[in-house]
Amino acid sequence: xxxxxxxxxxxxxxxxxxxxxxxxxxxxxxxxxxxxxxxxxxxxxxxxxxxxxxxxxxxxxxxxxxxxxxxxxxxxxxxxxxxxxxxxxxxxxxxxxxxxxxxxxxxxxxxxxxxxxxxxxxxxxxxxxxxxxxxxxxxxxxxxxxxxxxxxxxxxxxxxxxxxxxxxxxxxxxxxxxxxxxxxxxxxxxxxxxxxxxxxxxxxxxxxxxxxxxxxxxxxxxxxxxxxxxxxxxxxxxxxxxxxxxxxxxxxxxxxxxxxxxxxxxxxxxxxxxxxxxxxxxxxxxxxxxxxxxxxxxxxxxxxxxxxxxxxxxxx
Ligand code: HPA
Ligand code: ZN
Numbered sequence: 419x420x421x422x423x424x425x426x427x428x429x430x431x432x433x434x435x436x437x438x439x440x441x442x443x444x445x446x447x448x449x450x451x452x453x454x455x456x457x458x459x460x461x462x463x464x465x466x467x468x469x470x471x472x473x474x475x476x477x478x479x480x481x482x483x484x485x486x487x488x489x490x491x492x493x494x495x496x497x498x499x500x501x502x503x504x505x506x507x508x509x510x511x512x513x514x515x516x517x518x519x520x521x522x523x524x525x526x527x528x529x530x531x532x533x534x535x536x537x538x539x540x541x542x543x544x545x546x547x548x549x550x551x552x553x554x555x556x557x558x559x560x561x562x563x564x565x566x567x568x569x570x571x572x573x574x575x576x577x578x579x580x581x582x583x584x585x586x587x588x589x590x591x592x593x594x595x596x597x598x599x600x601x602x603x604x605x606x607x608x609x610x611x612x613x614x615x616x617x618x619x620x621x622x623x624x625x626x627x628x629x630x631x632x633x634x635x636x637x638x639x640x641x642x643x644x645x646x647x648x649x650x651x652x653x654x655x656x657x658x659x660x661x662x663x664x665x666x667x668x669x670x671x672x673x674x675x676x677x678x679x680x681x682x683x684x685x686x687x688x689x690x691x692x693x694x695x696x697x698x699x700x701x702x703x704x705x706x707x708x709x710x711x712x713x714x715x716x717x718x719x720x721x722x723x724x725x726x727x728x729x730x731x732x733x734x
Contacts, residue, residue: 423706423720429510429727430503430691430702432635432658434554434584435492435534436483436516437694438499447485447494455485467697472616472667473586475697483519492533500541502695506703509547510731514554514582517567527570535577550579550733552610555598557583557590564598572605579732580608582635583625587617592624599629608632608732610658615669619643626655633658633730638669640686641677651685656730660693661705673712682719689727 441460448455457463469475486492496513503511520530534551541547553571555564571578581602583595592599592611599609613625615636622640625631626649637657640646650657659678663669670676681688690709695701700708706723709715715723 419710419717420703420707422717423710424506424703426706426720426724427507427509427728428690428702428724429512429731430508431512431633431656431689431727431730432660432691432693433499433511433513434479434516434694435496435499435513436486436519437479437698438502438696439482439486439495440498440696443494443498444482444485447487447491451485451487451491453485453487456481467666469667475667475694476585479694479697480519483516484523486520486530487525489529489533489536492530493537496534496537497540500537500545500547502701503541503547504545506701508702510549510728510733511547512550512552512579512732514552514584516554516556516584517570518556518559518563521567521570527567528574531574531577548733550731551577552580552582553578553607554582554584555595556585557594557612558586561594561598564595565601568598568602568605575605575607578607580610580632582609583611583613583629584635587612587615587621591617591621592629596628603630610635610732612636614639615664616667619646622646632656632732636660636664636669638664638677638681641681647684647686650687654687656687656689656726657681658691658730659688660691660698661708662695662698662700663693665708666698673708676709676713678709679713679715679719682722687726687730688723689730690723691727 441463610633611625612635614622633656
């Protein structure tokens with residue numbers, strides 16, 4: 419089944435490039451950039467990948483991203499991810515990056531963007547993987563800081579397809595960024611947002627009604643609100659679900675309790691994604707394989723999930 423799932427053509431619509439930084443590359447970049455690390459070796463770092471919630475993960479994820487400094491680093495990070503895509507027949511990807519994680523450390527926006535975009539271009543030419551980049555705002559930071567980040571992005575608008583919203587969800591509702599998203603959409607960007615991962619269904623309503631998003635990232639808590647479920651089904655709003663992430667961050671206590679197949683069977687346009695594969699134990703195929711192993715996902719269901727991912731692309 420693993421080989422069959424791996425060969426299935428699919429798109430990945432929820433992937434944080436910083437979350438694809440494998441421990442081996444993290445250590446190599448730390449050495450290249452003379453960054454001191456608090457972990458003795460790769461094994462010790464891997465052992466630290468045990469989280470009780472989103473925030474515990476984010477603390478480590480931002481710390482890990484500290485080794486990324488040069489254009490070449492961002493190129494290498496993105497290229498390593500694209501090679502994984504190639505190996506798993508991911509034919510299209512729409513990755514996120516978090517510029518503020520880097521600009522707040524003094525790395526110029528342009529350095530980050532140029533490295534990523536060069537790799538995406540080489541991925542298109544050398545690996546045949548199409549892509550569209552999504553600039554994600556950090557929701558634990560202020561609206562003003564998000565506005566500044568949008569200002570920095572405008573001279574490079576052709577490099578992006580959309581803006582997104584990630585980081586600590588609880589206490590940071592989508593409404594906090596309504597004006598930023600209004601401006602981004604007026605400038606021609608599409609919009610997506612993380613909502614309903616740890617946050618309540620109300621945040622999903624806000625993301626739809628105030629941020630006017632095309633897709634909901636995660637969205638698994640939609641099942642708590644029947645009226646919301648009906649809307650998501652009626653309007654065929656895609657959900658970019660990340661099963662292994664949800665288990666690692668204790669959104670569900672076990673994969674056998676995950677609701678993705680239940681949503682699929684109700685007619686929700688759910689897709690399978692890896693979120694932060696270096697931290698959560700696998701790329702897209704591993705996420706599909708976990709659904710087969712623990713929820714009995716059939717080949718027919720896998721085909722529908724993969725087709726949903728191709729249908730839900732922002733760039734066609
Ligand atoms: N949720 C919120 N923010 C994130 C995530 C996530 O799953 N991954 C990286 N940043
Ligand atoms: Zn995410």
